Amino acid sequence: MKQLFSLPTPSYSLVWTFVIQLALSRSSVLAGNGTKACKLSSESSSKVLDRLEQLANKTFTADITDGEDSYTYVFQLCGDAGGVPEAGVIQVNKKTNKMTSIGLYTKTQVIGGNQWVLLIYNDGEEYDNHCGQEKRRAMIMISCNKNADVGELKVFPEDRERGNNCYYFFELDSSAACPVESSQLSAGSILLIIAFCLVAVYLIGGFLYQRLIVGAKGMEQFPNYAFWVEVGNLTADGCDFVCRSRNREESPAYRGVTTDAVEEEPEERDDHLLPM
Structure with missing residues (x-):
């Protein structure tokens, strides 16, 4: 009986993961607004965000185990992650199936470098018992990788020991973050x-x-x-x-002979030798 009762648990988890991914793919198709859906704190950051246009409406997931809890993180660039309105990054508890909004794409900050772009989604749901019960925040570092159109989403463990300014940190490699190479011909x-x-x-x-x-x-x-x-x-x-x-x-001259030596000598006449 114990074996029969314990079998549905992993099967249910796999089915739930498949349902989530199916819903995410459907929501990403319906978004279709590109990077324009993000509301930036500074309009000067729009050019940096435009570099990531090819990543818009794509869904990225990452799994992590924290002690006895397991979570699935869902990230979407300027789109509803997991179908949650205005949520750019969400956390899904695999045991309770609870979805938590970590950051909103309507509260976006963008910092760009030559080989990277940093997205900051602010105003997520408030923490329960740590980080001063402030609102959650997601930071997504997108690094340049010319050999990969889109890499895998990596998530780093949350630092819960901080008193404030807590954040969730993610990393993603993509060629979209690489600078545009201009022609080298002058x-x-x-x-x-x-x-x-x-x-x-x-x-x-x-x-x-x-x-x-x-x-x-x-x-x-x-x-x-x-x-x-x-x-x-x-x-x-x-x-x-x-x-x-x-x-x-x-005129050319031989060694030891001057030009005076080669002057034309007068012609000798021998008319006197002829018989009379």
């Missing part, structure tokens, strides 16, 4: 790419024209071969004129 790089493409089209097109249409062979297949040869010769002459330092008017 204007000069783009111009170089365009110039390279134009040169490639000129060479390939000219080569095909010279070979297939004109019927050129060898180096004559190079487009405008005569023009570029002349350009090369003129460039070499200009470099020779500018860079070489020797006097161009002096």
Whole structure:
């Protein structure tokens, strides 16, 4: 009898978890307001919250065991978590099935960094016997992870020893928190790419024209071969004129022989040797 009586307990827990997830998925579809549903304490934070638009209307859950109690936490970005109106994060006691609102998305604070976004949901239900019976608060740290669109929701144990300023802390990895990468190409790089493409089209097109249409062979297949040869010769002459330092008017001379030694000698006439 004990075995038959103890079996329904875990089965009931599994069924209840399935029902909760089904209800959460249904409520997330019905929300459909995106990040605009969140009411921010500062309008300047709206740009930071817009970075998380792809996470809107998605439901995230996490389980934790605290002593003899087990809880399921449900988080939704700017949506009714678990179908509870205005609740961004709720706590579900698995034994009693009691739902507790931890924070409201209508009381949202947003703090953003280069690689992270911190959401703070305020004005949850009041604590029972600790933390000065102040209202609960949820803090969700969403960190940048380029390799994951959406990671798993992690929950950290609540610090109940504090006299005030208590909070529930959650962590979630997502690529939505990563900064938008702008193009690394500068204007000069783009111009170089365009110039390279134009040169490639000129060479390939000219080569095909010279070979297939004109019927050129060898180096004559190079487009405008005569023009570029002349350009090369003129460039070499200009470099020779500018860079070489020797006097161009002096004629070359062998070592030890001056230019005076190679002057043209007068022609010797041998007319007197002819017979008269």
